[in-house]
Amino acid sequence: MEPWGLSGPAFLGVYAGSLVVALVLTALLRRRKPWRRVRAGQQPLSLWETAYLTGGPERVVDSAIASLIRQERLRARSYGLLQPIGDALPADPVERAVFEAVSAAQRLSLTKTRKEAGRRRAVRAVEASLARRGLLVRSRLDALFTASPVFAVAAVGVARLVNGIRLHRPVGLLVVFLLVTGAVLFFLLRRPSPRHTRAGLKARQAALRPGPTPVPLPALAGAVGPVVLGGLAAYPDTVIKTALFHLPPTGIGGSSSSGSSSCGSSSSSCSSSSGSSCGSGCGGGCGG
Incomplete structure (x- = not known):
């Protein structure tokens, strides 16, 4: 039997x-979406927390890059390369993590910056903060x-x-x-992925489309606000956005010389554009 x-x-x-x-x-x-208790009377979410809810750690890094470009702490080269400006470290922990990742290589691609900075403690701390607020489960x-x-x-x-x-x-x-x-x-x-709780999903939806939210949201304005919601593809300066997402032709690997020459051509195109576009695009983005 x-x-x-x-x-x-x-x-x-x-x-x-x-x-x-x-x-x-x-x-x-x-x-x-798991349920978690959300304590009433919480402080508004930070820009980084809002970015994490809308796009995960990569969106946090994108938002910090946008902020550093706006502050003229990073320069956006053609072919998706980022270059540090100066040596002074930013005060904000997330911005410092991104700046250090780029500075360590002196010139780093956008893809590698997202990968390197996304593993740093300051970015992981954003995830931990959202978990404590009851917006993520990890x-x-x-x-x-x-x-x-x-x-x-x-x-x-x-x-x-x-x-x-x-x-x-x-x-x-x-x-x-x-x-x-x-x-x-x-x-x-192997590696549990963080998941939005029901409250976290409501906060994310409220950030993308105005509606009821379990926690207050920050004001999303300037060059960083659109990036928090839509990534670097939503950066308002067209020159900088084009530099970040313009891929090199076949056979060009984004070396130091190619970066400089491409920036030169970008600068020349800037000079023929309007003054406002040139100021934000060349001066803060790829000039130098």
């Missing part, structure tokens, strides 16, 4: 189907909860394995299935 009334191949078929269903349930649990307990259907399937598989070993049945394929399940669990739990 077959253990549990199922032959080995039949059990593996049921196990594989159950694992697929468990993965679907896990995906649905991760899509749901705990491993939440990741374990969402992966619980997969754990349940794995537990049944382990029980079947123990039973098969005790009855001296072949269990080689079951071991393979359990190893696959273990790899899936490792992937699900």
